[in-house]
Amino acid sequence: MMEFFAEHGNELVNKTWEHFYISLAAMLLGVLVAVPMGIILSRVPKFADRFISFIGILQTIPSLAILAFFIPIVGIGKIPAIIALFIYSLLPILRNTYIGIRDVDKGVVEAGKGMGMSNWQAIVKMELPLSIPVIMAGIRLSTVYLIGWAALAAFIGGGGLGDFIFDGLNLYKPSLILAGTIPATVLAVIADRSLAILENSLTPNALSESQEAA
Template sequence: MMDFFNEHGIDLLYKTGEHLYISLAAILLGVLVAVPLGILLTRVPKFADRFVSFVGILQTIPSLAILAFFIPLVGIGKPPAILALFFYSLLPILRNTYIGVRGVNQGVVEAGRGMGMSRWQEIIKMEFPLALPVIMAGIRLSTVYLIGWAALAAFIGGGGLGDFIFDGLNLYKPTLILAGTIPATLLALAANRSLVLLENKLTPEGMKDSYKAA
């Protein structure tokens, strides 16, 4: 074990940083796009169901095919890997945002409206905070999946812990496979726990029990 760290320790730290960067960049893009879009779709429910289903169908495309699709557009390396992972992050966040906002107790929203809140204020001060537990569940799911899928970035020169995994497979060295797999698993667990803590911090105390499932 010590021999492995002496030989690959610095590389392991670097690859872990690459893996985390690729994953977080993709999930951040997913949140910035899918959360506002999910809220917007609650205003057009007849179109929303078809659109969410369409996104779900697109995500049945194999991940390697998505990676290959982006290569002619942005080349090889980290950019196509981030774009492909961003693509896969959309559905859980979009669906949970839509379901969460739609499931907010409308009596609470009507009370806010009666207090003179604008539509924008209703979203920011009422609907989004009340739907936050469901939205965060989608973000956590996407984050855990993306940290695992980020290993595929190694196929297109994106780096990350996938380099260890594929080198181990090619060289028949289980130690290298474990060197890529164990840190990726720990990153996923740490990210999930961090997002749970963030959710608890962002959700107002008085609103934690006010959410009513659809």
């Protein structure tokens, strides 16, 4: 163990950072695109089911095929890996945002509008806070998946912990496979718990308690 860290310690730190960076970039892009899109789709439910089904079809395409598809367009490296992972992040976040917003009690929303809230204010102050648990469930699920799938970035020179895994498979070295697998698992657990804490802090009960304490 000590010999491994002496030989690969710096590389392990760099690969772990690359893995985290690729996963985080894809997840943030997914949130920035899927959450607003889910809100819009909640206003057009007839179109929403077809569109979400289409995104679901994209999820069935093998990840390696998507990675290979973007190579002629954006080359190799981290960019095509982030784009491919971004596509895979969309469905859980989009579907949960749509369901969360759709299932908010319409009576509560109408009461807010009756008090003078605009549509935008109703979304920001009522619909989004009330649907946070459902939206965050989609983000957490997507994040854990992305951290696992980010290992495939190694196939196209994107770096990350997948380099260790595939080197270990090619060289028949279990220590390299473990060096890629264990940190990725730890990253997924830390990300999930961190998002759970963020979810708790953003729920209406937590927000009201913090406001009362202030």
